[in-house]
Each structure stands twice: as structure tokens, then as C-alpha cells.
Amino acid sequence: MTAGEPEGVQEQEPVTVTDRRRIDPETGEVREEPAAGPGPAEAEPVADPRADGEPEVSDLADERVAELTADLQRERAQFANFRRRAAEEKQGSVLYGKQLLIDKLLPVLDDLDRARQHGDLDEGPLRSVADKLVAELSAEGLTTFGAPGDVFDPELHEAVQHDGDGAEPVIGAVYRTGYRLGEKVIRHAMVTVTDPSDVGSDAAEQTGAQ
Known part of the structure; x- marks a missing residue:
């Protein structure tokens, strides 16, 4: 406000008028569009967690x-x-x-074999006891081997006498029965070895000797 102006009158701001006409009235030429201002900032891309070699949770x-x-x-x-x-x-x-149990019973079984060969088990109460004992042991897997005429097998038979030429050795007589528990040999058979033609005579001699 300057001197001499009445109080209450304020100096007014100058009015700016912008000419938005595309054609200049003085030259008749088309005016150029003003350069556009900077647009909104673009959102930064979200980093992929796998891009840095970090495994996903799955x-x-x-x-x-x-x-x-x-x-x-x-x-x-x-x-x-x-x-x-x-x-x-x-x-x-x-x-x-x-x-272990059968090892302790082998002497009993040998006595029963000798009694059977002498005819003592043909009848009477002892035969019933012997049959029951053999049946129970057989049920547990005990088997016998070694009989006159069987092919001699050094893995199963213990030879106490050899007769004949030995071309085809067979068991001539059995002096002690062999026993097997399952697949395991627990006692070898004690036998004589002879030719097949002499099997009968050797068995008869063994029976008479006992």
C-alpha cells in the first residue's frame, strides 16, 4: 500500500492469462505442444527370491x-x-x-538197537517204551543212516574194516548206527566196507558177533 491510498484497499495480484489456442492468431501457424512433464514413477520390479539362489519353502x-x-x-x-x-x-x-539231549540218549539208543537185533524187542513192555522213545526223537528231527548195502560215504561213515578191491565200496556191516539231527550229522556210522557181492555175508557175521 502507498501513501495517499485509503486504508482497507489491498494491492491486487496481477492476473496471468495463458493463451491455449493451438493456432497463433498473428502468424496463423500451429503452435507446438508443450513437452509433457515427467510421468508417475514406475514401480520397481519385485526381486525373485530364487534369482539369488535361495530355495523356495516348498x-x-x-x-x-x-x-x-x-x-x-x-x-x-x-x-x-x-x-x-x-x-x-x-x-x-x-x-x-x-x-545236548540226544547226545545223552545215544547210549540208550545203542542198547535198544542191540536188544532189537537179539529179538528182545519183539514183544513185551520194553518194545512199547522203545517205540515211543524213537517216535518222539524222530518228531524232533532225528534220523538214522548207515545200512548194509548203502554206498560208502566218508563224510557219513567211519570205516573200521576194508574188504574187496574197493572199486565200488559199499557198507558190509554196521557196528554203530549213525544219527543226523535235521541236516547236521551228530554221529558218524561205524561200518565195514566191502564189495557189493559180499554185503550179505558181512552183515551176518556182524549180527553173530553181537
């Missing part, structure tokens, strides 16, 4: 499941092996116990 979960599955399979295999070994050890212990 990948980590799959790896963990695979590890747990492998651990479970190993545990199952170890348990199966443990059960198999336990069963084998139990079976071996049972077989060992049977063998």
Missing part, C-alpha cells in the same frame, strides 16, 4: 520329506535284520539244546 519341505523317508527305510531295514538274526539265534539255541 523345495525345502520336499528335501526334508525325502530325508525322513530315507531314515525310516533304514530303520525298517535294521529292524528286519535284527528280527532275522534273533530268529536264527533262537533256532540255533533250540537245535543246540536238542543235540
Whole structure:
């Protein structure tokens, strides 16, 4: 406000008028459009977590499941092996116990064989007892081997006498019966070895000697 102006009258701002006409009225030429100002800032791209080599959560979960599955399979295999070994050890212990008992009964079985060869088991109560004992032992897997005429096998038979030329050795006489428990030989048969043509005479001599 200047001196001499009445109070209350304010100086007014100058009015600016912008000519927005596209054609200049003085030259008649088309005016150029003003350059556009900077547009809105573009959003920055979201970084892919896998771009830096970091695995996704689903990948980590799959790896963990695979590890747990492998651990479970190993545990199952170890348990199966443990059960198999336990069963084998139990079976071996049972077989060992049977063998100890049969070893103690072998002299009794030998006495029964001699009694049978002399006709003492043809009748009477002793025959019933002998038959029951042999039946029970057979049920446990005990079998006999070694009979006159069988082919001689050094893995099964113990030869105490050799006769003949030995071309085709067979058992001539049996002095002690051989026993097998399952597949295990627990006592070899004690026999004489001869030619096939002499089997009958050797067996008769062995029976008469006893």
C-alpha cells in the first residue's frame, strides 16, 4: 500500500492469462505442444527370491520329506535284520539244546538197537517204551543212516574194516548206527566196507558177533 491510498484497499495480484489456442492468431501457424512433464514413477520390479539362489519353502519341505523317508527305510531295514538274526539265534539255541539231549540218549539208543537185533524187542513192555522213545526223537528231527548195502560215504561213515578191491565200496556191516539231527550229522556210522557181492555175508557175521 502507498501513501495517499485509503486504508482497507489491498494491492491486487496481477492476473496471468495463458493463451491455449493451438493456432497463433498473428502468424496463423500451429503452435507446438508443450513437452509433457515427467510421468508417475514406475514401480520397481519385485526381486525373485530364487534369482539369488535361495530355495523356495516348498523345495525345502520336499528335501526334508525325502530325508525322513530315507531314515525310516533304514530303520525298517535294521529292524528286519535284527528280527532275522534273533530268529536264527533262537533256532540255533533250540537245535543246540536238542543235540545236548540226544547226545545223552545215544547210549540208550545203542542198547535198544542191540536188544532189537537179539529179538528182545519183539514183544513185551520194553518194545512199547522203545517205540515211543524213537517216535518222539524222530518228531524232533532225528534220523538214522548207515545200512548194509548203502554206498560208502566218508563224510557219513567211519570205516573200521576194508574188504574187496574197493572199486565200488559199499557198507558190509554196521557196528554203530549213525544219527543226523535235521541236516547236521551228530554221529558218524561205524561200518565195514566191502564189495557189493559180499554185503550179505558181512552183515551176518556182524549180527553173530553181537
